[in-house]
Each structure stands twice: as C-alpha cells, then as structure tokens.
Amino acid sequence: MVDILHRVGVSTPAPDQVYNALTTVDGLAGWWTEDTKGSGEVGGVLAFRFPVGGFDMEVVELRPNERVRWRVVDGPEEWVGTTVDWELRQDGDYTIILFKHQGWREPVEFMHHCSTKWGSFLMSLKALLETGEGAPAPHDVRISDWH
Amino acid sequence: MVDILHRVGVSTPAPDQVYNALTTVDGLAGWWTEDTKGSGEVGGVLAFRFPVGGFDMEVVELRPNERVRWRVVDGPEEWVGTTVDWELRQDGDYTIILFKHQGWREPVEFMHHCSTKWGSFLMSLKALLETGEGAPAPHDVRISDWH
Numbered sequence: 001m002v003d004i005l006h007r008v009g010v011s012t013p014a015p016d017q018v019y020n021a022l023t024t025v026d027g028l029a030g031w032w033t034e035d036t037k038g039s040g041e042v043g044g045v046l047a048f049r050f051p052v053g054g055f056d057m058e059v060v061e062l063r064p065n066e067r068v069r070w071r072v073v074d075g076p077e078e079w080v081g082t083t084v085d086w087e088l089r090q091d092g093d094y095t096i097i098l099f100k101h102q103g104w105r106e107p108v109e110f111m112h113h114c115s116t117k118w119g120s121f122l123m124s125l126k127a128l129l130e131t132g133e134g135a136p137a138p139h140d141v142r143i144s145d146w147h
Numbered sequence: 148m149v150d151i152l153h154r155v156g157v158s159t160p161a162p163d164q165v166y167n168a169l170t171t172v173d174g175l176a177g178w179w180t181e182d183t184k185g186s187g188e189v190g191g192v193l194a195f196r197f198p199v200g201g202f203d204m205e206v207v208e209l210r211p212n213e214r215v216r217w218r219v220v221d222g223p224e225e226w227v228g229t230t231v232d233w234e235l236r237q238d239g240d241y242t243i244i245l246f247k248h249q250g251w252r253e254p255v256e257f258m259h260h261c262s263t264k265w266g267s268f269l270m271s272l273k274a275l276l277e278t279g280e281g282a283p284a285p286h287d288v289r290i291s292d293w294h
Contacts, residue, residue, distance in 0.1 A: 003149060006266075007259035009291025094292045098259055112154035112245055119153075119266030123290065143270065144156025145241045 004101040004115045008122045009094035010129050015065040017129050018095045022068045022086055023059075031125040031134035045073065050137045052147070055079060078110055097122065113146050151248040151262040155269045156241035157276045162212040164276050165242045169215045169233055170206075178272040178281035192220065197284045199294075202226060225257055244269065260293050 010018055021027035028046065029036040035049040039059070046057045057070035060083070068086040072079045082103040089096050099122060104111050120141050128134030135141055157165055168174035175193065176183040182196040186206070193204045202222035207230070209215055215233040219226045229250035236243050246269060251258050267288050275281030282288055 002152070003254065004262070005149070005151070005254055005259040006263040007256060007291060007293075008263055009293070091292060096291065098256065100259075107150065107152055109154060109245065112152040112247075115151070115262065116153040116155055116266045116269060119263045120270070122263060123267070123288070126290070141270070143273070144154060144243065145238060146154075146156070 002104050002107045002111065004099075004104070004111065004118055006099040006119050006122050007097065008099075008126050009091070009096050010126050011093055012095050012129055013093065015088040015090055015095040018088055018097060018125070019065045019068070021125060021128060023062060029136060031128040031136050032121055033137040034139075035137070046070070057084065076110070078104065078106075078108060097125075113144065116143050149251050149254045149258065151246075151251070151258065151265055153246040153266050153269050154244065155246075155273050156238070156243050157273050158240055159242050159276055160240065162235040162237055162242040165235055165244060165272070166212045166215070168272060168275060170209065176283060178275040178283050179268055180284040181286075182284070193217070204231065223257070225251065225253075225255060244272075260291065263290050 021031060023040040025036050025040065033048050033050050036046065038044060038046040040046060042059050042062050044059050046059065048055045053076065055075035056073045058073045060071050061067060061069035066088055070084045072082050074080065082101060085100040085102065087098040101118060120143060124134040124136060168178060170187040172183050172187065180195050180197050183193065185191060185193040187193060189206050189209050191206050193206065195202045200223065203220045204217035205220045207216045207218050213235055217231040219229050221227065229248060232247040232249065234245040248265060267290060271281040271283060
C-alpha cells in the first residue's frame with residue numbers, strides 16, 4: 001500500500017478560504033478543473049471532468065476549516081476505492097494543507113504521474129487563494145506527454 | 148516504508164541532456180541548487196547546499212541515459228540512508244523521468260513537504276532543458292512557510 005503525500009502553505013490569515021475552495025463547486029473549479037459539478041455536502045458526489053476522463057468523489061467527511069475527505073467512486077481503475085484526505089491548520093500567516101491520496105494498490109507509473117500532477121494542482125490552489133487566479137484544467141500546467 | 152514518486156516528461160529528442168543534468172555539477176546547479184559541488188562519478192559524493200541546510204549524496208549507480216541512483220549519506224535525519232532513483236527512457240518526443248525517493252521510515256510532515264518540493268524541482272529540471280532556464284535554489288519556487 002502506497003500513498004501520495006503533499007504539503008503546501010497558503011499565505012492567508014485563516015483556513016476558511018482554503019476550506020471553501022475544497023468544498024464548493026465554484027472553489028474547486030477555480031484550481032482543479034473548470035468542469036466541476038455536483039454536491040460538496042457529506043454524502044454528496046462531486047464530478048470532476050477533464051479533457052480526457054475524470055473522477056467522481058463521494059464526500060465522506062467534512063470538519064469545517066479542518067478536514068475534508070473524499071472517496072473515489074468512479075474514474076480510472078487505479079483510483080476507484082482510494083481516498084483523498086485534506087487536513088488544514090493555521091500556522092501563523094499560513095494555512096497549512098496536508099494532502100494524502102491513499103489506498104493505491106500498486107506504485108504503478110500512473111501513480112508517479114498523479115503524484116506530480118497533484119503537487120502541481122496544489123500550487124494552483126495556492127495561487128488561486130493568494131493571487132485570485134489558479135490554473136484549473138483545461139489551463140493546467142503540462143508536466144509530460146500524459147499532460 | 149513509504150516512498151515519494153514522481154513522473155515528468157521533458158520535451159527533448161533523446162535522454163542525454165536529462166542524464167547530463169543529473170550527473171554533472173553544472174547540470175545539477177541549473178535546476179536543484181546553485182550551490183552544488185563534488186563528483187558525479189560512481190562512488191563520488193555530491194554536496195547540495197541550500198540557504199538552510201543541505202544533502203550529501205553518494206552516487207551508487209550510473210547507467211548512461213537510463214539510470215542514476217544516489218544514497219543520502221548526510222543531511223536531515225529523515226533523509227540519511229534513503230535512496231533517490233532516476234529512471235530515464237525515451238517515448239517519442241519526450242524523455243520520461245520516473246523518480247523515486249525511497250526508504251523513508253515514517254510518513255512525517257516533512258516527507259509531505261519534500262514530496263511537493265521534489266515535484267516542483269522536477270518542473271525546474273524540465274524548464275531548464277526545454278527553455279534553458281531552471282529555478283534552482285535560492286531562486287526556487289516557494290511552496291509554504293518551510294520554503
């Protein structure tokens with residue numbers, strides 16, 4: 001069992017804007033993919049679509065300004081059943097995000113790609129909150145032939 | 148045991164320039180840290196220094212244009228004894244880099260940080276080769292309060 005882990009810090013006085021960007025369709029569309037639909041409530045499903053494919057995430061846990069947890073219910077075979085966990089806390093002038101995409105069965109090449117891509121999207125989230133402009137798909141940073 | 152994994156593709160006709168950027172002091176100084184010294188030969192030690200701290204890597208394996216492997220011999224406690232593995236292969240117009248930083252004892256918060264930071268430095272390596280300009284320390288992209 002192998003996990004994708006990341007940590008970024010967003011320069012902002014409190015975690016509420018980060019929490020908002022992880023729990024509302026408008027917020028998510030500002031840094032991950034413009035084609036985001038669905039419900040960010042517990043038990044709801046968020047549908048994220050990209051030029052090629054996408055993911056459906058069930059929202060399994062929400063603790064305002066502290067934690068968001070999704071379970072992947074549809075998408076690439078390697079993703080289905082995995083969980084995506086966001087922990088937030090305030091450290092001085094930064095909201096610290098600890099990110100975990102857990103439950104990968106094998107460290108396949110696609111997992112390497114997703115790890116780098118998640119890092120890049122976390123930087124998009126940080127940019128959205130610090131500058132007002134993220135880089136959600138289809139305007140996301142190209143990291144390879146797999147996009 | 149948990150690993151940091153990444154995958155990027157560099158738009159270049161052959162892996163030799165990527166290999167060069169991983170095995171020469173000048174190449175490494177162009178994307179990771181300007182303060183790079185030492186020997187990139189097998190058995191040699193490369194010393195990477197940053198505004199705060201640094202790492203000494205013993206070069207344990209070199210296969211031209213295919214593989215580079217380092218072992219961390221000095222640096223932060225969490226890094227010492229871990230290995231950094233670079234696999235290269237050509238896929239059409241891209242040199243694909245599979246990156247693994249293996250042997251972490253625990254998925255500590257610092258490991259989350261290093262995962263995101265490695266991804267960011269891989270994008271610096273890609274930029275160096277595609278545009279002639281990377282973002283090595285001290286000009287590296289700031290991802291958080293930990294820099």
